[in-house]
Amino acid sequence: MSGDADNEARIVDQLLAEAAAEGWYRVNPYVTRYLALHAAAAGKLPVIAGDPDYLVAADPAILTGALGTGLDPALPELARIYLRRAHSMRSAPVTERMAVLRLAALEAGEDADFHRPESGRWWPEWVQQPLIPFHRVLEGHTGGINAVAHATLSGGPVAVTGGEDGTVRVWDLVSGATIRLIEAHDGSVQAVTCIADDGNTLLVTVGDDAAVKVWDLATGTALQVLGGHEGWVGAVAATRLDGNLMVVSGGFDRTVRMWDATAGSLVETFRGHEGTVRALDVAHAGADVVAVSGSSDATVRTWDLRGGAAGGILGRHNGWVLAVAVGVVGGQATAVTTGDDRMVRVWNLESQEERHRLAGHAAWGRSAVLLVDSALALTGGADRKVCLWDVERGLLLQAIGGHSADVTGVAVTRLEDEVVAMSASDDSTVRLWSIAAVGDVDEVHHSGWVLGVAVTGALGTRVAVSGGTDRTLRVWRLADGRHLRTLTGHTGWIGRVTTSTEDGAGVVVSVGAFGEAVVWDVGDGRMIKRVVKAPSSLLDVATVRVGPATVVLTAGDDGYLRAWDIETERDVLAVRSHDGGVRAVAGRSSGERSIAVSGGTDGALRVWDLVTGQLAATLPGHTGWVREVAFLDGIDRVVSAGDDHTLRVWDLRTGSSTVLRGHRDAVLTVVGGMVNGQPHAVSASADGTVRVWDVSTGNSFGIPLGGCYGLAFEATTIVAATHLGVFGISLHRDDTTSTSGP
Structure with missing residues (x-):
């Protein structure tokens, strides 16, 4: 150990002794x-x-x-969990x-035995989602x-x-800075x-200003500004x-252009x-150098860069082509493309044949890369x-x-002799993924986004x-959170x-695509009936006496609020309920009163x-879509969630409302419940948080849980449905929202 390291070690020992004492x-x-720095x-x-x-x-x-990146094998697993x-x-x-x-x-699949702080307002009890490999967020x-x-x-x-x-940001992948x-x-x-x-690294960027720019990456100096495109430039390769x-660049003007980066001159316009050119890459196929482009015209085209000629249409997608990646697979020049049709297509560039048509993304494919010296590819999509x-x-x-988001x-690099994937997102983050940690697809968890959740009694317990x-x-x-049963039947x-x-009867109703409403007996796993009364998707469901x-x-997505008897399927109400779409509905009965409250795109x-x-009654107030409505205590108070970033608590007797502010983006869902005898609401927002509200005081606090689309709330337990899986969270039984907080 060097002298400096010896000194640092003594400082560490002293600081640890102080921590042990205090x-x-x-x-x-x-x-x-x-x-951390001394250590x-x-x-x-x-x-x-x-x-x-x-x-x-x-x-x-x-x-x-x-x-740093957490890939140092000497680090304990807990450090990598922290970095997540x-x-x-x-x-x-x-x-x-x-x-x-x-x-x-x-x-991460680790049920670590951490102590729950007495002053903590929330605590994760269980998580049910496919295991996510180690990743570092930048x-x-x-x-x-x-x-x-x-x-x-x-x-x-x-x-x-x-x-x-x-x-443009340049990130040190050792430190993450x-x-x-x-x-x-x-x-x-x-x-x-x-x-x-020639020993340097050049960076090429394109953007909305129609420019193609070449930079010295080490100094950040612009070496060339290549002008000629008409409109934004969306794709580039070198x-x-x-x-x-x-x-090679492509963009709004529907052209693919080749530039001499050293001379700063345009060589060829293809x-x-x-349609607009959305994706590009360049392949060496035998003696040929070929650009492969994808476009909003749904085609994948090849271009002979050496001969300056169009090679023709390689193939077509059923929608815009948003990503192209090329490489060598099995000794053959290969292209991977994806786009609006969600399909990933694999092409042999030498034979000009499609090898595979693969399904996996639940939304648009937006990016692709082939791993060097392997048969592996990565794609990123709008399904996050x-x-x-x-x-x-x-x-x-x-x-x-x-x-x-x-x-x-997507891109691939090597760190600490390990293949690491890099992904960029509309959520403003870059993530580094350990490919070695990727596991198999399991059968227990949802394989897509989880959009809705409810709590009931079945199988001798609360579920x-x-x-x-x-x-x-x-x-x-x-x-x-133990998995008890999987029910299938929705189309x-x-x-x-x-x-x-x-x-407590274990009967639930689920709704979704194609106007389906399905009634289930959860206890015996039986579908009781499927009812289709709407011509298109159903966006929310409730039951009421x-x-x-x-x-x-x-x-309904068709703008209709419908009410029907669960036994006879007889219509009680079918009305076009809003000036636009209807997004939410809740129901409550008390004595001889039975009411429904709906929310729509008209605010x-x-x-x-x-x-x-x-x-x-009609209750205007929100300045954007109403995403969800839920009853609080009794039949006369509801809470609504809106695209205007707010919750509103309504007194249905007077039509007055109180605005709750705290979210920084659209509020996607809300549920009501009672904690310590006081009405509370739990909401989820596109700002990446779930918030718990004491509606009497307006105080709230946040839980960092993004991509949440559905919530259930029973006593002090929150169940959150997210794009990754299902989360069970308990609240502190005392004074859960005494102050507003992050």
């Missing part, structure tokens, strides 16, 4: 802020990074930088960081990220990203690529052609696409997933979740029933689930008397 939460702030210099970081109390007390920004949620640690109060750490552990862009590429700079691996904020920021374009940076050039450095494919055999190996770019885009309902024991996605009015009958309420709530079938 406790991590009371020790001098210098210890929790700077211990890294002394080679002792792996020792302290296995202590959960230290991890939650430490300064998140400094500790995250010291831990380090971005959430920064905004969490110290008293709730242990809950965030446990959430990360459960997401943050810095102030808007969505459109592209990512890998490069080597000063002998070390870096990632290069381009974003909607007009900047931004080492260069380039103000690159007037408007969004749409695509980036890097290429080695290659060597007869010893010359060439850049025309043939009938990164899919790993064996393109030689035509197999989906795994769909990896984690991002909270579209995955717009959560969830439904989603994989067309299944899954039944989980509420206490510990399309399931968007919402509700219980029957006889709670009307006299002796249980009535099902549905909100209004409407109250319906289900006994008379008449409209009782």
Whole structure:
């Protein structure tokens, strides 16, 4: 050990002694802020990074930088678990960081025995989702990220990203830090690529300002600005052609252009696409150098760069082609394409034949890359997933979740002798994924987004029933999340689930695509009936007593609110209820009163008397779509969630409302319940949080859980349906919302 390392080790020992004497939460702030840096210099970081109390007390920004990418094999697994949620640690109060750490552990499939702080307001009890491989989240862009590429700079691996904020960021992939920021374009940076050039690394960027720019990556200096495109440029690739450095670009003007990057001159303009050029890559197919482009005209075209001629149409998608990647698979030049039709297509560039047509993404495919010297490819999509494919055999190996918005770019590099995937997203993050940690697709968890959840009594216990885009309902024991049963029968996605009015009977109703409403007996796993009354998708469902009958309420994509008897299927009400679409419905009965409250795209709530079938009141207030409506205490108070970032608590007797503010984006769902005898609401937003509200005081706090589309709330238990899976969260029984917080 060197003298400096010896000194650092002695400092570490002294700081650890102070922490042992005072406790991590009371020790001098210098210890929790700077211990990580001293420990890294002394080679002792792996020792302290296995202590959960230290991890939650430490300064998140400094500790995250010291831990780097987390791929150092000497680091304990707990350090990698921490890095999964380090971005959430920064905004969490110290008293709730242990809950965030446990959430990360459960997401990693580790049921770590962390102690629950007495002052913590929430605690993750269980998580049921496909295991997500280790990944590190990098943050810095102030808007969505459109592209990512890998490069080597000063002998070390870096990632290069381009974003909607007009900047390019260069990331050190050892530390995870931004080492260069380039103000690159007037408007969004749409695509980036890097290429080695005589010992230097050149960066090429394109953007909304119609420019193609060549940069010295090491200095951030612009070397060339190539002008000629008419409108935005959305795709770029770079290659060597007869010893010359060439850049190939495409964009709004429907052309593919080839530039001499050294001379700064336009060499060739290729025309043939009938739509905008959205994707490009360059392949060496035998003696030929070929550009492969994808367009909004649904075609994949090839272009002979050496001969300056169009090679023709390679193939077609059923929609825009948004991503192209080329490489060598099985000794053959190969292209992988994807786009609006969600399909991933594999092409042999030498024979011009389609090899595979693969399904896996649940929404548009937006990005693709082929791994060097392998038969593996990665694609990213609007379903927020990164899919790993064996393109030689035509197999989906795994769909990896984690991002909270579209995955717009994917790339591959090597770190610590390990293959690492990089993904960029509209959620403003870059994520580094360990490909070696990718596992098999399982049969227990939902294989797509989970959109709805309800709690009922069945199988001798309280259960959560969830439904989603994989067309299944899954039944989980509420206490510990154990999987009990899977129900199949829907022919399309399931968007919402509700219980029957006889709670505890184990009867639920699920709705979704194709106007289907399905009634289930959860206890014996039986479909009781399928009812189709709407010509298109049903977006919400509730049940309510009307006299002796249980009535099902549905909100339809066709703009209709429908109510029908669950036994006889007789219509009670069918009315076009809003000036636009109807998105939400809730029902409640008390004595002889039975009412439904609907919410729509017109920003209004409407109250319906289900006994008379008449409209009782119209309640304007929201300035955007109403996404959800839920009853609170009794029949006269409801809470609504809107695209205007607010919740509103309504008194149905007077029509007055109170606005609850705290979310920073559209509020997607809300449920009501009672905690300690007080009415509470739980909401989920596109801002990446679930918030718990004391509606009497307006106080709330946030839980870092993104991509949440459905909620259930019973006593002090929240069940959240997200794009990744199902989460069970318990609230502190005392004083859950005493103050407003992050």
